[in-house]
Amino acid sequence: MGMKITKNGRRCTVLLDGDIDHCSARSMREMIDRYVNEEKPEVLCLDFSKIKFMDSSGIGLIMGRYKLIKILGGRLVIAGVSEGISRIIKLSGLGTLGIVKEER
Amino acid sequence: MRILDPINEMKLEFVARSSNEAFARGAIASFVLQLDPTISELSDIKTAVSEAVTNSIVHGYGEVLGTIYLEAKIFETGKIIIRIRDKGVGIPDVSQAMEPLFTTGGEERSGLGFAVMQSFMDGVKVFSKPGRGTTVTLEKNVIRRFVKEKKQSAVVG
Numbered sequence: 016m017g018m019k020i021t022k023n024g025r026r027c028t029v030l031l032d033g034d035i036d037h038c039s040a041r042s043m044r045e046m047i048d049r050y051v052n053e054e055k056p057e058v059l060c061l062d063f064s065k066i067k068f069m070d071s072s073g074i075g076l077i078m079g080r081y082k083l084i085k086i087l088g089g090r091l092v093i094a095g096v097s098e099g100i101s102r103i104i105k106l107s108g109l110g111t112l113g114i115v116k117e118e119r
Numbered sequence: 120m121r122i123l124d125p126i127n128e129m130k131l132e133f134v135a136r137s138s139n140e141a142f143a144r145g146a147i148a149s150f151v152l153q154l155d156p157t158i159s160e161l162s163d164i165k166t167a168v169s170e171a172v173t174n175s176i177v178h179g180y181g182e183v184l185g186t187i188y189l190e191a192k193i194f195e196t197g198k199i200i201i202r203i204r205d206k207g208v209g210i211p212d213v214s215q216a217m218e219p220l221f222t223t224g225g226e227e228r229s230g231l232g233f234a235v236m237q238s239f240m241d242g243v244k245v246f247s248k249p250g251r252g253t254t255v256t257l258e259k260n261v262i263r264r265f266v267k268e269k270k271q272s273a274v275v276g
């Protein structure tokens with residue numbers, strides 16, 4: 016698992032890496048939340064373009080960050096969603112929140 | 120060997136540590152590779168197994184370091200049967216547990232595990248007894264590639 020956070024003004028992009036499961040989601044969550052609580056970005060972008068595997072733990076990860084950033088008055092964007100991940104996102108209904116950027 | 124017998128079988132036992140979620144996915148993937156599944160079939164199977172194993176770790180055992188049993192059988196026809204079993208707390212109401220978005224797992228769980236298993240596999244059966252544990256049986260039919268090739272060569276030759 017790796018993770019790279021870049022900042023561009025008040026926009027933070029988190030480039031997630033590796034598999035997202037219950038095991039890896041925990042440390043991803045902790046790192047993202049620490050960063051978001053400090054920086055309070057206007058836009059938090061979670062970039063999934065390097066993720067090869069994700070199960071429902073990834074939905075929990077997205078939902079949790081969505082709630083956090085909303086409380087802080089910011090906005091969540093999901094980018095780099097592959098076909099496999101998009102199927103789980105569709106199942107979850109997260110697509111209807113309007114946070115998923117269509118691409119790839 | 121009768122036609123209905125599996126062409127191969129495996130049984131695995133491992134402790135309910137979350138680091139074994141990746142191990143279980145990898146193990147099932149390399150086992151079913153013998154049937155030459157497509158990348159998307161393989162990804163469906165890995166995801167469903169990851170869901171069931173995670174449930175055994177998170178809900179079945181919780182703080183207890185129990186044992187998870189993973190079994191798989193593959194058949195000539197392309198059928199795969201996978202069983203994930205724990206001796207954890209069990210599920211009091213299975214049909215309620217299988218409803219999308221139902222969760223007892225708190226904030227970071229979305230209640231989608233069973234929905235994912237059902238949508239990615241051809242069959243999902245859950246057997247559970249409170250205090251005794253849970254068995255999830257997953258079934259998937261992968262399309263046999265030699266069947267496709269045979270059809271093609273019949274057309275060509």
Ligand SMILES: Nc1ncnc2c1ncn2[C@@H]1O[C@H](COP(=O)(O)OP(=O)(O)OP(=O)(O)O)[C@@H](O)[C@H]1O
Nearest residue numbers: 071174178179216222223228229230231232233253
């Ligand atoms: N092996 C198990 N042992 C005990 N309870 C289980 C087991 N598997 C599932 N459950 C129960 O069924 C519920 C639904 O499971 P499901 O996988 O659909 O969602 P979840 O695990 O709560 O969330 P998610 O999988 O989206 O992270 C769980 O919250 C839990 O109460």
Ligand SMILES: [Mg+2]
Nearest residue numbers: 170174232233
């Ligand atoms: Mg689950």
